[in-house]
Amino acid sequence: MTDASRAVQTGPIAAAPGFLTAVLHQMTDGIVVLDLDGACRYADEAVGAILGCRPADLLGRPPWTGLPEDFGLRLRQTCAAAADSSTPIRLVERHAQLGSWFEIRVVPHDVDIVVLFREITTERAEHDELVQQVDRLSEAERIVRFGVWEWEISSGRMRWSDELHRIYGLAPGEFGPCSRLPRMRPSGSSSRSPKRRPQR
Secondary structure, eight states: OOHHHHHHSOHHHHTSOHHHHHHHHHOSSEEEEEETTSOEEEEOHHHHHHHTSOHHHHBTSOGGGGSOHHHHHHHHHHHHHHHHHTOOEEEEEEETTTTEEEEEEEEEETTEEEEEEEEOHHHHHHHHHHHHHHHHHHHHHHHHTOOOEEEETTTTEEEEOHHHHHHTTOOTTSSOSBSSOOOOOOTTSOSSOOOOOOOO
16 A cells, blocks of 8 residues: 555545445546645545546645646635535536536535546537527527427426517517417517408
């Protein structure tokens, strides 16, 4: 066992059952345990792979000292806020040097602060693509003046797109989910019923 490995086998971590230690080592999420001064007491192999450093290099110092300035500052502020409020906090941040996005959960526990790192670069890219698709659809609706509505058959509820609201002279979100289609006409349309052709 190296000195660095012995350095993390202190306090509650040393008392952890063997199976729990094995589970922690098998997790793909990176785990760092800090004391209330921010010094790292434990770092698993996953966090080393995620942050591009050796876990042993994190021990005894705050983990944000070796991170890009903005990333490290946000992590330090989040750890401090979680410790002060005794409330878990979630942070989503981009590591500029790695070009990767991370979800970071900071969980205060007794005299420790547990920090969980999970890379979400792929999920972030998929989310951004979905947002762009929604924006493109909204722009297409605006240009050709068509709206989209969704009917949830199981509940009978309906939802309107923003452009469909505007077509009917409503503010986006004003109609909201409802159980039936309101009896109204598009804005600017005639209020008179269409005339029937006489049957021959």
